[in-house]
Amino acid sequence: MFKLRPSHPHDGARIIEIWRRAVDATHDFLSLADRQAIEAEVVGFLPAAPLLLAVDAMDTPVAFMLVMDGHMEALFVDPACRGNGVGRQLVTHALAEHRQLTTDVNAQNAQAVGFYQRLGFVETGRSALDGQGRPYPLIHLRYAGAIG
Numbered sequence: 461m462f463k464l465r466p467s468h469p470h471d472g473a474r475i476i477e478i479w480r481r482a483v484d485a486t487h488d489f490l491s492l493a494d495r496q497a498i499e500a501e502v503v504g505f506l507p508a509a510p511l512l513l514a515v516d517a518m519d520t521p522v523a524f525m526l527v528m529d530g531h532m533e534a535l536f537v538d539p540a541c542r543g544n545g546v547g548r549q550l551v552t553h554a555l556a557e558h559r560q561l562t563t564d565v566n567a568q569n570a571q572a573v574g575f576y577q578r579l580g581f582v583e584t585g586r587s588a589l590d591g592q593g594r595p596y597p598l599i600h601l602r603y604a605g606a607i608g
Contacts, residue, residue, distance in 0.1 A: 462514040462522060462546050464553055472507030474521045478538045479506060485539040489568035494594055501592075506534075512553065514546045525550040532563035551579055555603060566590070567597040580605035 581601040
């Protein structure tokens with residue numbers, strides 16, 4: 461079990477590192493140009509966003525989540541910590557506050573699609589483009605059952 465806490469300004473560099481490592485491990489479908497453009501947006505936004513962090517015993521962030529108005533905007537786990545239940549722990553926490561939790565996932569990210577399905581999310585729709593109009597289809601999901 462990891463400790464959960466809000467992010468602080470001094471966490472910014474580690475948050476970006478987690479994002480980069482997670483994207484490297486799961487988003488091989490992104491073009492280099494799009495990856496660079498997305499990273500520029502992320503670097504300008506994430507460190508100041510109201511994130512919930514999962515931290516290890518040394519208070520080092522290993523994962524983060526952003527939920528706004530019942531929609532999980534982001535969930536990223538350092539690949540070194542995958543399989544340890546940290547993603548599930550963050551989602552379970554979000555569900556305690558938002559029973560109608562929704563999220564979007566890149567259709568090409570099979571690992572993430574499977575993760576959310578195992579947690580009880582169901583597809584409610586699809587979009588041909590991502591939120592910035594790039595050609596990366598999204599699957600819209602809604603939590604519909606008990607976390608197994």
